[in-house]
Amino acid sequence: MVRMNIFEALRVSHDVQRDLSRRLRASLDDAVQRQQVFVALKRELVAHETAEERCFYVPLFEHDTTVDASRHAISEHHQMDEMVESLEAMDAGSAPWRQCIAKLCDKIEHHLEEEEHKFFQEAGKVLTERQKVVLAKDYEAQFLTLRVEQG
Numbered sequence: 548m549v550r551m552n553i554f555e556a557l558r559v560s561h562d563v564q565r566d567l568s569r570r571l572r573a574s575l576d577d578a579v580q581r582q583q584v585f586v587a588l589k590r591e592l593v594a595h596e597t598a599e600e601r602c603f604y605v606p607l608f609e610h611d612t613t614v615d616a617s618r619h620a621i622s623e624h625h626q627m628d629e630m631v632e633s634l635e636a637m638d639a640g641s642a643p644w645r646q647c648i649a650k651l652c653d654k655i656e657h658h659l660e661e662e663e664h665k666f667f668q669e670a671g672k673v674l675t676e677r678q679k680v681v682l683a684k685d686y687e688a689q690f691l692t693l694r695v696e697q698g
């Protein structure tokens with residue numbers, strides 16, 4: 548069996564987030580559906596961010612060429628968490644809520660794009676082949692544990 552590398556493992560989660568983001572944008576007029584999709588996206592996002600920071604960005608801080616990427620990505624994780632928090636305090640379905648949902652979905656899509664098309668390439672140059680496989684295993688284990696804790 549061919550083992551996944553860290554980039555493939557992260558992409559699996561990214562595809563789930565892209566799908567949830569698309570579904571959230573499409574369900575804004577359905578109160579039940581939009582709430583279900585929002586909760587699912589929040590759980591997915593929180594588990595992914597933490598597991599990705601521990602199993603991808605922390606090892607990348609070791610290398611001078613990937614410090615900036617790691618800082619940037621972690622700061623975007625924080626921005627997305629704050630948007631989710633603001634949304635939870637808003638009146639769902641209102642105009643400001645819709646605007647904030649659009650901003651969150653845009654941010655998620657931008658973030659995934661930047662990781663896959665910029666940071667993965669930079670990381671590919673500094674991580675060893677063995678590290679790429681070991682980190683994928685660590686990521687999957689962390690992600691699953693965190694995902695279960697999220698309910």
Ligand SMILES: [Fe+2]
Nearest residue numbers: 596599620662
């Ligand atoms: Fe990320």
Ligand SMILES: [Fe+2]
Nearest residue numbers: 557561599662
């Ligand atoms: Fe990611």
